[in-house]
Structure formats: structure tokens, C-alpha cells
Amino acid sequence: QKEVEQNSGPLSVPEGAIASLNCTYSDRVSQSFFWYRQYSGKSPELIMSIYSNGDKEDGRFTAQLNKASQYVSLLIRDSQPSDSATYLCAVNRGNTPLVFGKGTRLSVIA
Amino acid sequence: NAGVTQTPKFQVLKTGQSMTLQCAQDMNHNSMYWYRQDPGMGLRLIYYSASEGTTDKGEVPNGYNVSRLNKREFSLRLESAAPSQTSVYFCASTRDMSNTEAFFGQGTRLTVV
Numbered sequence: 001q002k003e004v005e006q007n008s009g010p011l012s013v014p015e016g017a018i019a020s021l022n023c024t025y026s027d028r029v030s031q032s033f034f035w036y037r038q039y040s041g042k043s044p045e046l047i048m049s050i051y052s053n054g055d056k057e058d059g060r061f062t063a064q065l066n067k068a069s070q071y072v073s074l075l076i077r078d079s080q081p082s083d084s085a086t087y088l089c090a091v092n093r094g095n096t097p098l099v100f101g102k103g104t105r106l107s108v109i110a
Numbered sequence: 111n112a113g114v115t116q117t118p119k120f121q122v123l124k125t126g127q128s129m130t131l132q133c134a135q136d137m138n139h140n141s142m143y144w145y146r147q148d149p150g151m152g153l154r155l156i157y158y159s160a161s162e163g164t165t166d167k168g169e170v171p172n173g174y175n176v177s178r179l180n181k182r183e184f185s186l187r188l189e190s191a192a193p194s195q196t197s198v199y200f201c202a203s204t205r206d207m208s209n210t211e212a213f214f215g216q217g218t219r220l221t222v223v
Contacts, residue, residue, distance in 0.1 A: 095208055098143075102150065
């Protein structure tokens with residue numbers, strides 16, 4: 001089993017809709033969880049971090065963490081064409097390098 | 111504020127040639143990393159340096175060497191480039207190994223022919 005798994009997509013949503021991106025991880029001792037956005041030909045950019053169970057909101061973005069289910073998600077409300085990118089989930093087990101999923105490609109259709 | 115700076119941005123090598131990718135950060139971070147990114151493979155860790163004076167292998171270290179020159183700089187060397195090393199290389203840094211909000215350089219697109 002891969003350490004961090006994401007559906008590769010593409011996930012296509014219409015403009016203005018909610019995009020839901022999902023990530024599962026295998027190591028129960030994982031402590032920190034991150035979402036990165038990567039535009040084509042660019043480097044990953046941190047958009048959300050979450051450390052405890054529940055929801056964390058930042059503007060149009062909401063990260064959700066459920067440690068019991070080993071599941072973390074990212075919701076993007078009012079999706080815009082500029083949100084079209086690959087979203088990388090990353091997990092840290094504490095004092096070890098981040099482990100990244102392969103990413104989900106999101107396409108927001110105008 | 112430059113953040114993480116990588117050089118060069120693009121490079122074409124012939125098989126067997128050597129080169130060094132340079133990375134520097136100005137955020138006073140302790141930990142630095144080198145990743146490669148290939149289509150369908152995601153980001154794979156090559157080497158990392160938890161702190162100045164230490165380096166460790168990641169998931170795909172074969173064919174690479176690293177040097178943590180000082181707290182700011184972490185270089186990646188390809189001694190004898192192979193076509194399988196054609197990839198996009200990213201340097202990243204974090205405050206330390208427990209705070210892993212990572213910041214990335216702009217990447218180096220390397221082609222080995």
C-alpha cells in the first residue's frame with residue numbers, strides 16, 4: 001500500500017461548484033497534513049496545513065482531517081478556472097521528511 | 111524575499127557528463143531537501159539534510175550525491191548523468207524536521223540525451 005494515495009483525476013467541475021479532493025494515508029502515527037497546489041510547469045505552493053481532527057477554513061479552502069479513518073480532504077468552494085492545477089497531499093510522521101501523494105489534477109470548466 | 115533559489119532553471123546534458131544543481135534558502139531554515147518529479151510518479155525524495163552537517167538518503171538516491179555547504183546551501187551532484195535522470199528537480203526547505211511546512215524552489219528541468 002502506498003503511504004499517501006490520491007486519485008490522479010482529472011477531476012472536472014464547473015465554475016462556481018465545490019471541488020472535493022481526497023487523500024488517504026497508511027501510517028497511523030502521521031501528525032501533520034498539508035495541501036500543495038502546483039500549476040503546470042511551476043513549483044508546489046503550500047495552500048493549507050492541518051494538524052488536528054476536524055475542519056480548517058481559509059477563504060474558499062477548507063481542509064478536513066479524520067485521523068481515525070486516515071483521511072484528509074480539501075474542499076474548494078466557488079471554484080474558479082484559476083484553481084485548475086494539480087493538488088498534492090503531503091503527510092509528515094514527525095521528524096521525517098514529508099511524503100507526497102502523486103497529486104490530483106483539477107480542471108475547472110468555465 | 112527570495113525564499114528558495116535554484117540554479118540553473120534548464121539544463122541539457124549528454125550521457126556521462128556531470129553537473130551540480132545549486133540551491134540556497136534565505137529563510138534561516140535548518141532542513142533542506144532534493145526531490146525529483148516525473149510524470150505519473152509524483153515527488154520523490156532523493157536526499158535530505160536535517161541540519162547543517164548532516165545528509166541522508168531518500169527514496170531514490172542512486173546516481174546522486176549531495177553537499178550541505180552551510181546552513182543556506184544544499185547542492186545536488188550528478189556524477190555521470192544517465193537518460194533515466196531526465197526529470198524536474200526541486201529543492202525545498204523547512205524550519206526543521208518537525209515543522210514541515212515546506213517551501214520550494216522554482217525547479218530545474220534537466221534533460222539527459
